[in-house]
Amino acid sequence: MRAVVVRNYGGPEALLTVEAPAPEPGPGQVRIRVEAAAVNPVDLFIRGGGLVLHGAPAREQTGMGCDVAGIVEALGPDVTGVAVGDRVMAASTWGGFGRDFGPYADQAVIGVDELAPVPAEWPAERAAGLPLPGLTAWQCLDILDLPEGSTLLVTGAAGSVGGMLVQLAALRGLTVVALARAADEEVLRAFGAQYVVDDVAKVRELLPEGVDGAVDPAKLVQAAHDAVRDGGGFVSVVIDGVPGEGRGITSQVMWAHSARDQLEALTGLVDAGKVTVRVAATYPLTEAAAAHIRMAEGGLRGRVVLLP
Numbered sequence: 001m002r003a004v005v006v007r008n009y010g011g012p013e014a015l016l017t018v019e020a021p022a023p024e025p026g027p028g029q030v031r032i033r034v035e036a037a038a039v040n041p042v043d044l045f046i047r048g049g050g051l052v053l054h055g056a057p058a059r060e061q062t063g064m065g066c067d068v069a070g071i072v073e074a075l076g077p078d079v080t081g082v083a084v085g086d087r088v089m090a091a092s093t094w095g096g097f098g099r100d101f102g103p104y105a106d107q108a109v110i111g112v113d114e115l116a117p118v119p120a121e122w123p124a125e126r127a128a129g130l131p132l133p134g135l136t137a138w139q140c141l142d143i144l145d146l147p148e149g150s151t152l153l154v155t156g157a158a159g160s161v162g163g164m165l166v167q168l169a170a171l172r173g174l175t176v177v178a179l180a181r182a183a184d185e186e187v188l189r190a191f192g193a194q195y196v197v198d199d200v201a202k203v204r205e206l207l208p209e210g211v212d213g214a215v216d217p218a219k220l221v222q223a224a225h226d227a228v229r230d231g232g233g234f235v236s237v238v239i240d241g242v243p244g245e246g247r248g249i250t251s252q253v254m255w256a257h258s259a260r261d262q263l264e265a266l267t268g269l270v271d272a273g274k275v276t277v278r279v280a281a282t283y284p285l286t287e288a289a290a291a292h293i294r295m296a297e298g299g300l301r302g303r304v305v306l307l308p
Helices: 041-047 124-129 131-144 160-171 182-191 200-206 222-226 260-271 285-297
Strands: 002-006 015-019 029-039 067-075 087-091 107-111 115-117 151-154 175-179 195-197 211-216 228-236 250-253 279-284 303-307
Touching: 002 285, 015 285, 029 124, 029 285, 041 285, 067 107, 067 124, 067 131, 087 107, 087 124, 087 131, 087 260, 115 260, 124 279, 124 303, 131 160, 131 211, 131 228, 131 260, 151 160, 160 175, 160 182, 175 182, 175 200, 182 195, 195 200, 200 222, 211 222, 222 228, 279 285, 285 303
Parallel strands: 151 175, 151 211, 175 195, 211 228, 228 250, 279 303
Antiparallel strands: 002 015, 029 067, 029 107, 029 303, 067 087, 087 115
């Protein structure tokens, strides 16, 4: 099989396409034939050695990728609940990213507990595009646990995680203040945002006491924290995104985890037309470096997806 790996942490040039035998699934694992693998910001973080900078041991080779969709082609010992030929997707963090090969590949080994079924009619890029942004948004909202009618600030609201947050928060009955460019207002209002602002300072103009909670995919950190009312909640999705404590605000960094029930619920919302998965661009597997460059440029309005 072909696989994209990193052997020396660095920029996009660190991504290597190598040939290797098909991986064999172990206990609790399946092997899938990869149809699509989406690119996430965490992939760029890992490629650059971010985990090592935060205390993880360096590896001679690191397999790349997290979000994946494909067809089950082999089962590990004692695996139940899934069959060869099933179409599945996952936000795969098997081994805490400490693996030689990941979903940027023709074939990938995935933990069976990470899998959820994919509707037959879904294009592969939609299936690969849903898991991590959807789970991240869902779990951020669970952390805040805001009651219906509460106000929520979403920074970077036009991005993949931000867009999911706006849609899911609106479905939970929250009043969403979306921070994004003016050009994105129409889409974000269609997603359910009640307010769209192009400057985080304008949040206090709309809501002088501040919002009840904020999720900060845009990494504004303190500026987003300042928009939260005293005693509110703040969630960051990046490891270095926690502002200074103060005013009784509860701040937390979250790392999304696999949750089949949540992923199945998200699939149902997409099927019902209540949540949209956007794909901005697709690349061949061998052009993973170009996909990372595009991701790093920012301004995306949907997922970047690799298609083996």
